[in-house]
Amino acid sequence: xxxxxxxxxxxxxxxxxxxxxxxxxxxxxxxxxxxxxxxxxxxxxxxxxxxxxxxxxxxxxxxxxxxxxxxxxxxxxxxxxxxxxxxxxxxxxxxxxxxxxxxxxxxxxxxxxxxxxxxxxxxxxxxxxxxxxxxxxxxxxxxxxxxxxxxxxxxxxxxxxxxxxxxxxxxxxxxxxxxxxxxxxxxxxxxxxxxxxxxxxxxxxxxxxxxxxxxxxxxxxxxxxxxxxxxxxxxxxxxxxxxxxxxxxxxxxxxxxxxxxxxxxxxxxxxxxxxxxxxxxxxxxxxxxxxxxxxxxxxxxxxxxxxxxxxxxxxxxxxxxxxxxxxxxxxxxxxxxxxxxxxxxxxxxxxxxxxxxxxxxxxxxxxxxxxxxxxxxxxxxxxxxxxxxxxxxxxxxxxxxxxxxxxxxxxxxxxxxxxxxxxxxxxxxxxxxxxxxxxxxxxxxxxxxxxxxxxxxxxxxxxxxxxxxxxxxxxxxxxxxxxxxxxxxxxxxxxxxxxxxxxxxxxxxxxxxxxxxxxxxxxxxxxxxxxxxxxxxxxxxxxxxxxxxxxxxxxxxxxxxxxxxxxxxxx
Numbered sequence: 001x002x003x004x005x006x007x008x009x010x011x012x013x014x015x016x017x018x019x020x021x022x023x024x025x026x027x028x029x030x031x032x033x034x035x036x037x038x039x040x041x042x043x044x045x046x047x048x049x050x051x052x053x054x055x056x057x058x059x060x061x062x063x064x065x066x067x068x069x070x071x072x073x074x075x076x077x078x079x080x081x082x083x084x085x086x087x088x089x090x091x092x093x094x095x096x097x098x099x100x101x102x103x104x105x106x107x108x109x110x111x112x113x114x115x116x117x118x119x120x121x122x123x124x125x126x127x128x129x130x131x132x133x134x135x136x137x138x139x140x141x142x143x144x145x146x147x148x149x150x151x152x153x154x155x156x157x158x159x160x161x162x163x164x165x166x167x168x169x170x171x172x173x174x175x176x177x178x179x180x181x182x183x184x185x186x187x188x189x190x191x192x193x194x195x196x197x198x199x200x201x202x203x204x205x206x207x208x209x210x211x212x213x214x215x216x217x218x219x220x221x222x223x224x225x226x227x228x229x230x231x232x233x234x235x236x237x238x239x240x241x242x243x244x245x246x247x248x249x250x251x252x253x254x255x256x257x258x259x260x261x262x263x264x265x266x267x268x269x270x271x272x273x274x275x276x277x278x279x280x281x282x283x284x285x286x287x288x289x290x291x292x293x294x295x296x297x298x299x300x301x302x303x304x305x306x307x308x309x310x311x312x313x314x315x316x317x318x319x320x321x322x323x324x325x326x327x328x329x330x331x332x333x334x335x336x337x338x339x340x341x342x343x344x345x346x347x348x349x350x351x352x353x354x355x356x357x358x359x360x361x362x363x364x365x366x367x368x369x370x371x372x373x374x375x376x377x378x379x380x381x382x383x384x385x386x387x388x389x390x391x392x393x394x395x396x397x398x399x400x401x402x403x404x405x406x407x408x409x410x411x412x413x414x415x416x417x418x419x420x421x422x423x424x425x426x427x428x429x430x431x432x433x434x435x436x437x438x439x440x441x442x443x444x445x446x447x448x449x450x451x452x453x454x455x456x457x458x459x460x461x462x463x464x465x466x467x468x469x470x471x472x473x474x475x476x477x478x479x480x481x482x483x484x485x486x487x488x489x490x491x492x493x494x495x496x497x498x499x500x501x502x503x504x505x506x507x508x509x510x511x512x513x514x515x516x517x518x519x520x521x522x523x524x525x526x527x528x529x530x531x532x533x534x535x536x537x538x539x540x541x542x543x544x545x546x547x548x549x550x551x552x553x554x555x556x557x558x559x560x561x562x563x564x565x566x567x568x569x570x571x
Contacts, residue, residue, distance in 0.1 A: 003205040004233055008195050011187035012231060013084055013162045019234040020045035025206065027230075029074040029239045030255065037074050041234060044081065049157045051082035057153035058120055058145065062087030062160050065170060067113050067121035067142060068218075069131070071095040073239040075147055076217045077227055079122050080169070087160035090169045091116045091182070092218040095127070106130075108180070110138035116170050116182050116415060118142045122150065164188035170415055171220055171330045182415035183330045192408035193224065193333035194232040196380035201338040202263055202293050202324070204233050211237035212261035214245035214252055221298050224334040225265055249273050250282055253313075257287045265295035268302055269478045269540065271309040278312060289317030293341070297326040299541060300445065300463040301374040303347045310345075320344055327376035327445055331430050333409045337385060337443050339377035346375035348444055352519075356458035360398040360437045360444070371464060373444040376436075383407030387438050395437075400446055400459075403436045404429045435461075451544050453484040455491050460519060462544060468518045469495060472510050474503050481534050483548040485524075492524035496534065496547055501559040504528040527551065527558040 009015035026040035083090040170182035215222030310320035352369035354361035413421030447461035462482040479498035484491040535543040
């Protein structure tokens with residue numbers, strides 16, 4: 001039986017008011033300078049009504065969309081919740097990470113504001129001066145306000161009736177495959193998914209559990225996993241800036257130690273980053289014995305990365321049983337499948353030749369051509385997952401097909417985008433576009449259907465090749481991108497690698513040798529580009545299609561052997 005015993009609230013607004021009686025439990029935000037701001041759920045409820053009144057003073061009505069670009073976690077959480085309290089529909093937008101390609105960033109913000117038909121954009125005083133003129137130039141109607149001037153519009157709050165079928169917020173997809181689309185997330189979707197992953201997934205106990213997260217709040221894992229889910233259950237949490245983690249990954253583990261954190265989550269790359277940067281001396285002072293859930297999702301999961309992390313952190317109390325691999329996506333609010341908490345890291349070793357033919361035949365213990373896939377678990381109560389062929393028929397166990405899902409967490413489609421909705425939501429099932437196979441009801445993810453590289457009838461998953469090349473010396477894991485392009489007689493494999501100009505020739509040779517030896521594939525070209533050049537989404541996912549477009553358009557900033565400067569273009 002789950003430990004969480006209270007009745008589940010129908011909307012996030014009801015949940016906030018329900019838990020406002022708790023003057024101690026709440027959220028603690030750690031700022032970049034190390035200072036902290038604690039907001040009890042009681043204080044958050046009061047502050048949210050105040051900010052909701054400010055939005056109402058601007059003319060925001062029930063159902064209006066409110067864009068939010070706020071890098072500080074406390075201001076983001078407050079404004080996000082306040083918009084819901086006012087009956088409005090928040091639209092989280094990622095903040096600028098730097099002034100590099102600022103025009104491209106502003107174009108993306110303008111697209112989201114236009115696509116959502118937002119009436120207001122709330123940002124910081126520092127960004128206000130940039131957004132105001134930029135949105136005007138891009139013919140965006142949204143009124144740009146900052147958190148300081150917003151406070152000048154405070155008035156008496158007018159209570160708004162918010163129900164389960166009301167639109168809660170627009171969750172714009174990360175854009176790893178297409179231009180971002182606004183997923184229609186209703187309050188009933190939030191309630192269903194929060195109950196699924198907080199109660200049936202991690203078996204939360206608000207009396208003893210504490211979450212710790214550095215994940216960006218404009219992304220579904222950080223926002224729903226660590227703001228929405230904990231608010232529904234009254235679970236306290238600690239928030240770090242994403243930039244703080246990137247600068248010093250140890251701060252994540254230090255905070256778990258200092259706060260006796262019990263639940264955390266991260267994509268695969270974060271565990272790999274710890275593995276790469278940590279030395280034995282970095283373990284000093286850490287204690288991860290309180291951590292009972294270390295979730296992993298949002299991108300392909302490497303069993304080796306998790307095992308290495310487990311071995312590295314075992315001396316400071318980390319238990320491999322804490323690993324909780326999972327699978328999800330924005331169109332299903334967040335979580336789709338979780339591994340049972342008692343199982344930890346479970347994998348399937350599959351013959352390489354069989355997976356290339358679309359099946360998952362168990363590899364013998366002495367096999368060398370092996371692909372290892374991580375078990376992502378099973379659907380939650382009231383939800384279904386199946387694997388289907390290109391014709392829509394269910395395939396047997398160990399046959400690769402598209403993952404489709406249905407249930408109360410699955411959203412209604414995309415905001416004012418009937419074509420995209422019809423393509424992804426068919427007959428009550430969400431067609432994820434992800435490839436996977438099942439083993440006795442457990443789900444294993446292979447990759448994206450449209451990213452698969454097919455050469456001579458064999459299917460290769462880009463992430464497999466990217467991980468192998470990422471093991472090479474002087475290659476940074478996560479900064480390798482694989483795709484194919486048309487050739488005269490067959491598809492040609494391209495591997496783009498970030499690296500220094502001085503290492504370009506050596507990286508090209510090592511990459512071709514690695515892929516040939518590991519996969520039996522001839523690589524046509526290895527463009528070596530400067531660090532930070534590969535296109536990624538706001539949540540850090542590789543944009544393979546965009547990289548492919550840049551390659552075909554001779555627009556990759558590729559190092560050329562013998563060149564004195566970095567030149568754009570491909571050979």
